[in-house]
Amino acid sequence: QVQLVESGGGLVQAGGSLRLSCVASGRAFAVYAMGWFRQAPRKEREIVAAISWSGNSTFYADSVKGRFTISRDNAKNTVYLRMNTLKPEDTAVYYCAARRGYGSYYLATYEYDYWGQGTQVTVSS
Numbered sequence: 001q002v003q004l005v006e007s008g009g010g011l012v013q014a015g016g017s018l019r020l021s022c023v024a025s026g027r028a029f030a031v032y033a034m035g036w037f038r039q040a041p042r043k044e045r046e047i048v049a050a051i052s053w054s055g056n057s058t059f060y061a062d063s064v065k066g067r068f069t070i071s072r073d074n075a076k077n078t079v080y081l082r083m084n085t086l087k088p089e090d091t092a093v094y095y096c097a098a099r100r101g102y103g104s105y106y107l108a109t110y111e112y113d114y115w116g117q118g119t120q121v122t123v124s125s
Contacts, residue, residue, distance in 0.1 A: 001026060001114075002024050002025065002026045002029075002032065002098050002113075002114040003024070003025040003026065003114070004022055004023070004024050004025075004096050004097070004098060004114055004115065004116035005022065005023050005025075005116055005117070006020060006021065006022045006094065006095065006096050006116040006117065006118060006119040007020070007021050007022075007023075007119060008020040008021050008119060009094060009119030009120045009121045010120075010121070010122070011122045011124065012086055012121075012122070012123055012124070013123070013124050014086060014087055014088055014123055014124065014125050015085060015086065016086050016123070017082070017083060017084045017085075017086065018083045018086065018121060019080060019081070019082050019083070020036070020080065020081040020083070020094055020096075020119060020121075021078055021079075021080055022034070022036075022078065022079045022080075022081075022096030022116055023076075023077055023078050024077045024078070024079075024098060025077070028100075029074055029077040030053060030074040031053050031100055031101070031102065032053060032098040032099060032100050032101070033050065033051065033052050033053050033098070033099050033100075033101050033103065033104075033105055033106055034050065034051050034070075034072060034079040034096060034097065034098055034099075035047060035048075035049070035050040035051070035096070035097045035098075035099075035105070035106060035107070035112060036048040036049045036050070036070060036079075036081045036094060036095070036096055036097075037094070037095045037096075037097060037109065038090075038092035038093065038094045038095070038121075039092055039093050039095070039118075040091060040092040040093075043092075045095070045109055046061065047059070047061055047107045047108075047109075048060075048061055048064055048068065048081070048094070049061070049064065049068055049069075049070035049081060050070070050105035050106060050107060051070045051071070051072055051079065051105055052103070052104050052105050053101065053102055053103075055071065055072050055074075057104045057105050058070055058105065059105045059107060063089075064083075064090075067083065067084050067085045067086075068081060068082065068083050068084070069081070069082040069084075070082075079096060081094070081096075083121070086121075086123045087123060088123045088124065088125045089123075090121060090123050091121060091122050091123050092120075092121060093118040093119065093120050093121075094118060094119050094120075094121050095115055095116055095117075095118045096115075096116045097109070097112035097114065097115050097116070098112060098113065098114040099111055099112045099113050099114075100113065
């Protein structure tokens with residue numbers, strides 16, 4: 001069983017930056033692939049970024065490519081999402097997710113086994 005706790009969300013002006021953190025409880029964090037998703041009001045949950053268990057493979061949605069960076073520190077059981085040049089359309093609840101596996105990364109919500117409670121990111125224009 002893995003429990004995920006996100007933090008770092010908040011209110012920021014357009015063009016600003018935030019860093020989200022997701023701390024995982026339990027052992028063997030290093031064998032879990034991780035992902036960041038977001039869900040805006042009246043929209044489906046969508047993949048933002050994903051990272052393999054080793055950190056060697058990453059994926060970014062086109063909408064955030066070049067602005068967001070996903071990384072992980074297996075010694076701290078933590079995955080990060082650095083968000084730069086934020087836009088109002090980035091406003092959403094951001095969720096981290098975990099899936100046990102030695103594969104590359106995973107993009108679909110159904111591929112993940114564990115989810116955090118979410119953290120709100122609001123970008124004002």
